[in-house]
Amino acid sequence: MRIGYYPGCSLLGSSREFNESVKAVCEAIGLELVEVPDWNCCGASSAHVLDHELSVALPAKILAQAEAAGLTEVLAPCAACYSRLIGAYSELEKNPDHKTRVSEIIEMPYTGAVKVVNVLEVLERFADVIQAKAVQPFARKVACYYGCLLVRPPKVVNFDRPEDPQVMDQLAAKVGATPIDWPFKTECCGAAFSVTRTDLVAKLCGKIVDSAVKLQAEALVVACPMCHSNLDMRRPETNAALGKDLQIPVLFLTQVIGLAMGIEPKKLGIQRHMVPVAFNAPTGAQA
C-alpha cells in the first residue's frame, strides 16, 4: 500500500524522531510513504494570525503538488500541518468558488482531489497488523495526550470524539500498554507560545504533566511535535512552575508502537528526547 507523505518542517528539525519513528513503523507494517514533491511550509500557527488568505494558499499549494503527483491521500503526521491542510481543504470544499482564486494565487490547479489524514487514523487502519507484530509489549501505564489539533474543530477534522478521544488509547492498548482514563487528553499545551510566552506554556503543561503523574501514568504519549516539545523540552520551566521534579517521559505514539515491534530504539529516535526515556521497575511482561 502507498500513501502521500507530508513530513512538514518540524519533522526535519526539532522533531526528527517523529519522522524517524513514523517511517520505521510504516515500513514495518508495509505502508509505503510517497513524499509530496518539493513541498513548502504549511504556514502552521503563524500565517493565519497575519493573513487568512495566506493561511489557505500555503496548504493549497501543498495539496495541489500532491494532486499533480497523482496522489489521492496525504498523511501529515504533524498535528499542526494536519490542521492547516485539512482546514484549507474543508474551507475550499465549503466555498468551491474560492478554488479558482486560490489556483491563481498558487499558479497551479487546485481541485480538492487529495484527502488529508492524520497519523492516528492511518495507524488505526493497521491496528490488527500492529497488534500481531507487537512482540515486545509496551507494558506500561500511559496517558494518551491528543492536544487540540487532531480532534478540533470536530466538523473540520471529522475524527474521533472531540472531548474524550479514543483512537490513540486503543492503539496503545494493542501494543500492550494500559491507557489511563484522565481529564487532560485534549487540554491545550500552549502550542506556538513556546518561545514568546514560555511562562504560559509552563503553566498549561504543568496541569497536564501533573495530572498524568498523579494518576500514575509512566509515560505521556503524543502525536504532535508542538505538544511533544512543550511537554518534553519545556520540562525545566514546567517543573519550576509546579515546584516539583516530574521526570515522566514523553513519547510519540509511533515510538511506543515501534518499541513494541522490537524496532531498535535508536532507529526510533528515543535518544533525542530531553526527558530521558527511563522507567522504574517493570510493571508487566518485558521481552
Place this chain on the structure above:
Amino acid sequence: MSSASHHAPHADTLAARVKAATGISLAQCYQCGKCAAGCPVSEEMDLTPCQVLRLLQYGQDKYDERAMRSAGIWLCLSCETCSTRCPQEVEIPKIMDVVRAEALKRGIAHPKSKDILAFHRAFLDSVEQTGRLYEIGLVANYKLRSGHFLKDVMLAPKMYVRGKLGLLPHMIKGTAAVKRIFKRTLGSKG
C-alpha cells in the same frame, strides 16, 4: 429598533468585516459564556472571548476599538476549545484572526502583542525566503525583532547534541512561487 437611533450600527463595523471575511454572524452569539469557561488562557486575558464578541455585537466604533486594543486577542491559541463547545458553533478563533489583522492594519495593536508578532513575522520571513521553516533562522530573526537576545540560549547546545537542529535551511525549488504567494496575499494588503 429605529435606524435613526444613535445606537444603530453603521455599515463598516468590525462585525461586518468578520462577516465578509469568514461568513460568521456575530448575532449568533447569545453570551452563554461557555467559550470563556473552557478557554485555557481566559484567566490571562483582559477581555475574555465572549466579551470580545459582545463588544463587536454593539457595532459601534468605540467598542470595536476597545476589542482591537485588547491584549487578550493576542493570547488566543486557536486551540478551538471554544468553537467546539459553543452551542451556536461560532468559530471564535476565526473572529480573533480578523480582529487582530484589523488592529494591526490600524496600528492600534496592544503593546503586549510585540513579541508574539515578532515571532509570527520571523516565522513567515523564513517561509517566504526559503519555502520552508528554518528553525535556527526563526530563532535568530525573532531575537533581532524582539530584542530578547538571551532567551533560550542554553537550549541550543542541548538540541544540537540530540540532532534536533538542522544547521542549514532547506531551499525548495518552488521558492519563487512561494514568494509570489506571499505577494498576492499578505503583501497586497499592506
